[in-house]
Amino acid sequence: MMNDSMPAIQPITPPIDAPKAIGGARMLLTLLLIIAVVLPFLVGDPAHQNLAILILMAAQMGVAWNILGGYAGQISLGQVAFFGLGAYTSTLLFAVWGINPWLGILAGGALASFISVLIGWSCFRLKGHYFAMATIAVAEIIQIIFTNWDFAGAAVGLTLPMEKEGWDVLVFSSKVPYYYIALGLLLLTLLANYLVEKSFLGYYFRAIKDEPDAARSLGVDLSKYKQVAFAISSFFTALGGSLYAQKELYIDPGSVLHTGLSIKMALVAILGGVGTLFGPLLGAGILTLIEEGTRSLFGGSGRGTDLVIYAALIVVIAVYYPTGVLGWFKNYSARRKARQERTAHGE
Secondary structure (H helix, E strand, C coil), X not given: CCCCCCCCCCCCCCCCHHHHHHHHHHHHHHHHHHHHHHHHHHCCCHHHHHHHHHHHHHHHHHHHHHHHHHHCCCCCCCCHHHHHHHHHHHHHHHHHHCCCHHHHHHHHHHHHHHHHHHHHHHHCCCCCHHHHHHHHHHHHHHHHHHHCCHHHXXXXXXXXXXXXXXXXXXXCCCCHHHHHHHXXXXXXXXXXXXXXXXXXXXXXXXXXXXXXXXXXXXXXCHHHHHHHHHHHHHHHHHHHHHHHHHHHCEECHHHHCCHHXXXXXXXXXXXXXXXXXXXXXXXXXXHHHHHHHHHHHHHHHHCCHHHHHHHHHHHHHHHCCCCHHHHHHHHHHHHHHHHHHHHHCCC
């Protein structure tokens, strides 16, 4: 029997504004998806369509990197190795043996995951910046191999055959099909990212990132789950590389194995909001516009200007906005809401 002097236990209810905020976010995401689907019909200029494709591809690479660097906290600056492996695998299978590009894309992802396990077995013995340096070294080694491998075109590169067009060979004269393939791949990578975030893998990855000693004491196999994060990230990075090869119809070590691509993958996620689902999308939009803007402004004389801007952004983010653009926006919204509440209460 309850004592009358004891206060009644009140059920815990969420804030009244929470359902509205969730509903508003879903409506915004739905609206953005609709805009993304109809965009090619609204923008007919092939140059603008190509810019949209580049943003989608950069976002997909950032989301793929985020699984390893954002959730698991393993800063890899050599992910371009898997981007290049995906590009070369699908291209060689199609150009040399005539294997369907759709199968080649999957084969590139599978090969990248397998190679990541071999690399991770030794690299994950290192921590912090030593691990990042090791991944750069691996990427450089792979670039040297392909630069001197005659079967893979060496430094000259490879060209995909263009005798036939259509969805079965993923060769098109229009930019629109490539846009929808890039959009579909981005959505698939986002879905994988979301499923990882909401599953036990997401909890393990965040524990490895934030409290590795505590996670180990609770029985979490750190090496095993770092490998899992590396394999998933590498798989989707390789899919992005295969798409790049199909879009450009030509690859060489300088275009698909350049270290600057690894920096861009990481910066896309870090600038937008590392460890968040939609942060890389913001980062991709900002960085791609900077890259294309400097290219059109300076032309050939400004080669490398985008990398200088990337470096400056890394410094600014590390010092002033470690949570990225998305984190800054959330903090700004929270401060603004707090001021409005104080004003409403007459404080």
